[in-house]
Amino acid sequence: MGTYKPGAFGPFNGRIGDVVASRWKGLNVVKNRPAKSTKPATANQLDQRARFGLVTGFTSKAADLIAIGFRNLDGKVTAGNILAKEMMKSAILGVYPDYELDFPGISLSQDGKLDLGAKLKVQALAEQTVEVSWVSGAMPTKVADVTDGVHILLYNSDKNKIIQSAEGLVRGDNRVTIYVPGSFIGDKVHCYLFFASSKNKEVSPTAYLGVLTVLA
Known part of the structure; x- marks a missing residue:
């Protein structure tokens, strides 16, 4: 794989002949298109x-x-x-x-220094909604920052689809109700949560809150 400088028409993406161009980690890169093997897979x-x-x-x-x-x-x-x-x-x-x-x-975050909080809970409510709640801090010697971002992932393992919490959710909110599509009704959904500091790059460990079935 190599890098290239865009010409007069700017960077390009895609395949030209046996060369594939793409954008990776902020760089314009090119690499040879891999040759197809005729050997059966082991x-x-x-x-x-x-x-x-x-x-x-x-x-x-x-x-x-x-x-x-x-x-x-x-x-x-x-x-x-x-x-x-x-x-x-x-x-x-x-x-x-x-x-x-x-x-x-599965952990969606590196085990960081932020407090994960306490009494983390998820429950399925009527009308295709999921409620996630938490208590802001669990460490007696450390006050949790209520401005820490809260990041929640709902993964539908039956359909391989996800729902994420909206931007702007913070630790001080203590709970959120998330609406899921009607197509999720009756499906199993796994819930994950972690916190990320709004002031620096610190994150908390990820909490797996469990699996639930979406209600109509």
Whole structure:
């Protein structure tokens, strides 16, 4: 992979012949189009592809939230790649080809210094709504900042779709009610929450709040 300087018409994305151009980590990059192999995949390759596809199916959906949770990264490794690597190691259950994600084992943030709070709770309410609540601080010796951002992910494992909390939600709100689409009714939804400081790059650990079934 190499970089290039845009010409008179600016940067381009896509494939031209055997060269693929894209934007990566703020750089304009080009690389050769990978050649297609005529060899049948080995059992190990099929296993890895199944695991990788399962993991990236999750991380690609939650990319924006993951970027916040892993915003302390140095270098050019993306947050999604870091989380995908961790999930490949410790968040997959079952044997090939019947793999499934270990949802409680997924963390959307690096374990940071921020207090995670207490009495974290999620519940399904009528009319396609989910309520998430928390108590601002759990550490007696440290006062939690009520301006910390609250980041919530609802993952529909039946349809591989997500709902994220709206921007502007802060620790001092203590609860939020999230509306989900009618297509989610009867589906299982997994809930995650973490805090991110509005004043610096600190984040809290991620809390897996459990799984619920969306009500009509």
